[in-house]
Amino acid sequence: MNILGICGSLRKGSFNRKLLREAVAVLAPDSFAEADLRLPLYDGDLEAAEGIPPEVQALADAIRAADGIIIASPEYNKAYSGVLKNALDWVSRVKGNPWEDKPVAIVSAAAGREGGARGQFALRLALAPFRVRIVPGPEVLVAQAADQFDEEGRLVPESYRKALEGLMTALRREIARSAAG
Numbered sequence: 555m556n557i558l559g560i561c562g563s564l565r566k567g568s569f570n571r572k573l574l575r576e577a578v579a580v581l582a583p584d585s586f587a588e589a590d591l592r593l594p595l596y597d598g599d600l601e602a603a604e605g606i607p608p609e610v611q612a613l614a615d616a617i618r619a620a621d622g623i624i625i626a627s628p629e630y631n632k633a634y635s636g637v638l639k640n641a642l643d644w645v646s647r648v649k650g651n652p653w654e655d656k657p658v659a660i661v662s663a664a665a666g667r668e669g670g671a672r673g674q675f676a677l678r679l680a681l682a683p684f685r686v687r688i689v690p691g692p693e694v695l696v697a698q699a700a701d702q703f704d705e706e707g708r709l710v711p712e713s714y715r716k717a718l719e720g721l722m723t724a725l726r727r728e729i730a731r732s733a734a735g
């Protein structure tokens with residue numbers, strides 16, 4: 555099983571990246587790579603002059619090649635991050651649809667009490683045009699994120715770990731279903 559992780563935060567100490575790593579530790583795929591979202595801002599003039607930037611093509615290729623994808627995004631002002639939106643927009647300009655039928659699990663960690671629920675909901679809507687297979691739940695919404703990870707980056711509360719295990723079990727099932735055609 556080949557898993558691609560996408561983190562909507564560029565920050566080195568990102569709680570969403572910690573959450574993504576914890577999800578991968580639970581899933582234990584054969585291989586894992588994290589996407590690099592340090593892309594140029596989408597600009598139609600840049601696209602017209604130079605075509606699809608190589609780093610965008612590389613991201614699209616990684617999405618296409620993955621058996622499943624885990625997206626961890628912070629909530630910024632009740633939406634998902636602009637960095638992630640920029641990546642979604644760029645990838646939508648690549649020939650073909652690398653997302654088609656791809657099993658996707660979404661998790662979020664946020665400072666607020668709802669764990670980024672509205673941002674996550676907005677992300678689910680944003681993915682709809684790409685016809686992915688979003689694993690519906692259990693929802694993983696890590697609230698007050700700064701208090702939930704230990705110094706090694708492990709997610710501590712049992713309730714969150716249970717939810718993450720449930721979501722990864724559902725993702726594994728969806729990947730198996732996809733492979734069976």
Ligand SMILES: Cc1cc2nc3c(=O)[nH]c(=O)nc-3n(C[C@H](O)[C@H](O)[C@H](O)COP(=O)(O)O)c2cc1C
Nearest residue numbers: 563565568569570571628629630631632664665666
């Ligand atoms: C521009 C901006 C907007 C934010 N808006 C929200 C928000 O709507 N809800 C929330 O719970 N936290 C919000 N936060 C706090 C983030 O959840 C918090 O900084 C989180 O740790 C960011 O994710 P990261 O640790 O993966 O970088 C916001 C932070 C920034 C920088």
